[in-house]
Amino acid sequence: MTKHFHVPLPKPLHDIFRPPPTPGVLGVFAHLDATLEAIKKLRAAGHTDFTVYSPIPRHEIEDALGQPVSPVRMFTLIGGIAGCAIGAWLTLWMSYDWPIAVGGKPIGSVPPYVVIMFEMTVLFGALSTILGILFNAAFAARRLGTIQYDPRFTNDRFGVFVPAASDKAARLEALLREAGAEEVRRG
Amino acid sequence: MRDLATGWRKKLYGITALGWTGANEQWRHYTRGYLYLAALATPLVLSVHSVVSWDFAMAIVPGWHATLFAPYFVAGAIYSGVGLVITLLVPIRRLFHLEEIITVDHFENLAKLCLLTGSIVSFSYVTENFVAWFSGNASERAAFWYRAFGPYWWASWTMYICNGLLPWLLWSKKVRTNITALFVISIFVNIGMWFERYVIIVVSLAGEPFEPWANAVYNPTWADWGIMAGSFGWFFMWFLLFVKNFPAVSISEVKEVLPPPKRVAARAGARHA
Numbered sequence: 001m002t003k004h005f006h007v008p009l010p011k012p013l014h015d016i017f018r019p020p021p022t023p024g025v026l027g028v029f030a031h032l033d034a035t036l037e038a039i040k041k042l043r044a045a046g047h048t049d050f051t052v053y054s055p056i057p058r059h060e061i062e063d064a065l066g067q068p069v070s071p072v073r074m075f076t077l078i079g080g081i082a083g084c085a086i087g088a089w090l091t092l093w094m095s096y097d098w099p100i101a102v103g104g105k106p107i108g109s110v111p112p113y114v115v116i117m118f119e120m121t122v123l124f125g126a127l128s129t130i131l132g133i134l135f136n137a138a139f140a141a142r143r144l145g146t147i148q149y150d151p152r153f154t155n156d157r158f159g160v161f162v163p164a165a166s167d168k169a170a171r172l173e174a175l176l177r178e179a180g181a182e183e184v185r186r187g
Numbered sequence: 188m189r190d191l192a193t194g195w196r197k198k199l200y201g202i203t204a205l206g207w208t209g210a211n212e213q214w215r216h217y218t219r220g221y222l223y224l225a226a227l228a229t230p231l232v233l234s235v236h237s238v239v240s241w242d243f244a245m246a247i248v249p250g251w252h253a254t255l256f257a258p259y260f261v262a263g264a265i266y267s268g269v270g271l272v273i274t275l276l277v278p279i280r281r282l283f284h285l286e287e288i289i290t291v292d293h294f295e296n297l298a299k300l301c302l303l304t305g306s307i308v309s310f311s312y313v314t315e316n317f318v319a320w321f322s323g324n325a326s327e328r329a330a331f332w333y334r335a336f337g338p339y340w341w342a343s344w345t346m347y348i349c350n351g352l353l354p355w356l357l358w359s360k361k362v363r364t365n366i367t368a369l370f371v372i373s374i375f376v377n378i379g380m381w382f383e384r385y386v387i388i389v390v391s392l393a394g395e396p397f398e399p400w401a402n403a404v405y406n407p408t409w410a411d412w413g414i415m416a417g418s419f420g421w422f423f424m425w426f427l428l429f430v431k432n433f434p435a436v437s438i439s440e441v442k443e444v445l446p447p448p449k450r451v452a453a454r455a456g457a458r459h460a
Binding site: 030031032051054055058060061065069070072080115119122125126129130134138140149151152154155156 | 189190191205209210211213214215216217218219223224227228230234238439442443447449450
């Protein structure tokens with residue numbers, strides 16, 4: 001009889017893509033104003049790292065959370081400026097690389113190139129905006145993937161997840177229930 | 188959708204949802220990006236059609252060489268776009284029972300947009316013909332005479348009647364709110380706008396007074412018809428696959444215009460009941 005030893009192998013990819021779940025408390029809300037109350041109470045209690053789920057974007061939630069403006073705007077700006085510069089560089093470089101003099105007109109004649117510069121601004125600006133949304137939202141999803149989620153949050157329920165150690169969970173449960181959560185779960 | 192679907196659709200929606208959970212961190216980036224994409228796309232509508240029209244207008248071909256072309260094409264694009272939207276929307280609304288989501292009000296607004304842009308297109312026709320005469324340019328005059336009374340008279344008059352006269356029916360509110368009438372008019376709008384491209388491209392080149400060697404009549408071959416049928420098929424294949432498997436109307440945006448569920452309102456409602 002041989003004895004089998006179980007040697008745990010390191011699984012770096014598994015650790016990255018399937019990290020252990022974050023402990024915390026999840027509250028499910030049916031009403032928008034109850035959700036807002038929970039957000040206000042949590043912020044008053046000094047919590048900053050909680051997540052609010054909602055089926056639709058609401059300005060009330062944004063205002064209650066007081067988040068900074070999304071960095072997507074920097075993606076759009078940099079993409080747009082890069083596109084404009086590439087449009088100018090492309091047209092001017094091609095004109096001077098193979099100069100064709102027509103009717104004494106300047107080789108690099110900027111007014112018609114404005115069209116290309118504009119189109120490239122829109123193209124690069126739009127593509128980098130999409131990349132900006134994907135990067136930011138997908139990485140947010142990646143980070144949030146380790147916390148609790150409920151399929152109802154894409155349908156008709158709001159949710160608030162507060163990461164917390166088990167010794168503080170009871171107080172948070174009471175806070176969420178008091179704000180009007182119809183269901184509170186620990187995970 | 189992903190959370191309610193089953194089978195292979197759950198997998199498809201799971202992949203296309205890219206890990207969406209509706210968390211505040213995601214909405215924050217999504218709504219900002221949405222704003223900027225809209226801001227970038229709006230001037231694009233004008234620029235794309237202006238540039239396409241300049242491709243024609245830069246040539247000295249009579250019938251193409253007009254400074255009017257940019258606004259003319261932009262209006263024509265919106266006009267034909269709205270026409271096609273109505274043509275597609277009427278059967279979708281019926282088949283998917285979307286009567287409560289896509290209301291007659293929406294159709295009426297589409298019809299108003301159609302009337303406005305159709306009037307701009309009609310005005311462009313009048314201006315185009317007037318300028319051809321008023322310029323005194325023999326080639327321009329010949330091109331427009333050829334257009335209306337040459338061998339392609341039927342194509343030109345289909346265009347003038349479908350785009351210039353039929354939208355005038357939309358002045359009547361009765362017609363604007365009648366879905367069947369709108370559907371029929373929208374089909375004529377599509378036919379008219381298709382013939383507009385035909386008239387501008389084919390007819391301007393066919394009766395070419397500048398190039399006598401190109402003075403011939405064009406007849407589509409089986410290959411031309413095949414490419415056209417194929418392009419229609421290509422569009423409808425993707426379109427039908429999309430409306431069958433994905434929501435034709437954005438669900439979260441419909442929810443956005445609904446009043447949000449509130450405790451206070453719910454209590455008030457309960458008291459009345």
